[in-house]
Amino acid sequence: MVLIASLPVMLWLLAHGRGWLLAASLAVWAVPQVWQINIPNYPTEGAWFFDPLSWQLIFALGLLLGHRLMVEGKGVPYSAPVFWIAVLYLIACGAYAFFNMWGTIPDIHLPASLVGNEKTYVALPRLAHILALAYVVGHSGVMGWLGRRLTAGNPLVVIGRNALPVFWVGALLSVIGLQVRYIHFGMDDILPFPETPKVFWLDTLLVAGGALVHYLVALYMDWTGPKAKRRPAEAPAAITPVPDATPGAAE
Incomplete structure (x- = not known):
């Protein structure tokens, strides 16, 4: 909601040029990287897990790309060196996580929120990972394959078309x-949350049930949304020719 509330300001900056929005978003993102500024929780202690001052950069980058697609009809251009560097970076990140190499990066005397594994502040390695993944997927055959199969009635498309109410329901379902x-x-709500064991049948039921509820909510929104309430205009009644009343017309 905070990011959506910032959209008018972003659109105002975008109206003055993409560079204005990008520069402002980068500046706002850099502030919590250095000073760890975040919104405090209430009434509990702590701060937001996803700092909106940091995560707004990803939101702004998506807005910039969408604007470029709408105005110019093209996305980020392809570059073979950039593509393969992004692939190598993704492989390195995967190996780093798979082999549990957390904490092995040497200290370079910079804030951990900037160069560490901070998800809260979208640290630079995480930001690079998001951008690399988007670039590789966007310039691979995956997008064309999806475009040929994801029709307007596809469940994933229906859910995406109603993303906001589906997100709200998903947040509620996660708590449930x-x-x-x-x-x-037999656990209680002691903080921090305890790690609960994996139970295949229960996890399958929760995930499958949640996905079904998401789809049903999206179908309901399609059924009751503004487009569903529109009715095609009635065809105009046939016009009966008026006899010519001028003198001599009947002759």
Whole structure:
């Protein structure tokens, strides 16, 4: 909601040029990297897990790309060196996570929020990972393959078309699912949240049930949305020719 509330300001900057929006977004992102500025929780202690001052950069980059696609009809241009560097970076990140190499990066005397593995502040390695993944997927055959198969009635497209209400329902379902797991394992709400064991049948039920609820919500929004309420205009009644009343017309 905070990011959506910032959209008018972003659009105003975008109206003055893409460079204005990009520069402002980078500047706002850099502030919490250095001073770890975040929004405090209430009434509990701590701060937001996803700092909006940092995550707005990803939102702004998506807005910039969407604007470029709408205005110029083209996205980020392809570059073979950039593509393969992005692929290598993704492989390195995958190996780093798979082999549990956390904490092995040497200290370079910079804030951890900038060069560490910080998800809260979208640290530089995480930002590079997001951009590399988007670039590789966008310039691979995946997008064309999806475009040929994801028709307007595809469940994923229906859900994406109603992303905001589906997101709200998903947030509620995540809380319900957590409580279901707590009840199943006889746990309480002691903080920090305990790690609950994996139970295949329960996890499958929660995930499949949640996906079904998401789809049903999206179908309902399609059914009751503004487009569903529109009715085609009635065809005009046939016009009966008026006899010519001028003198001599009947002759």
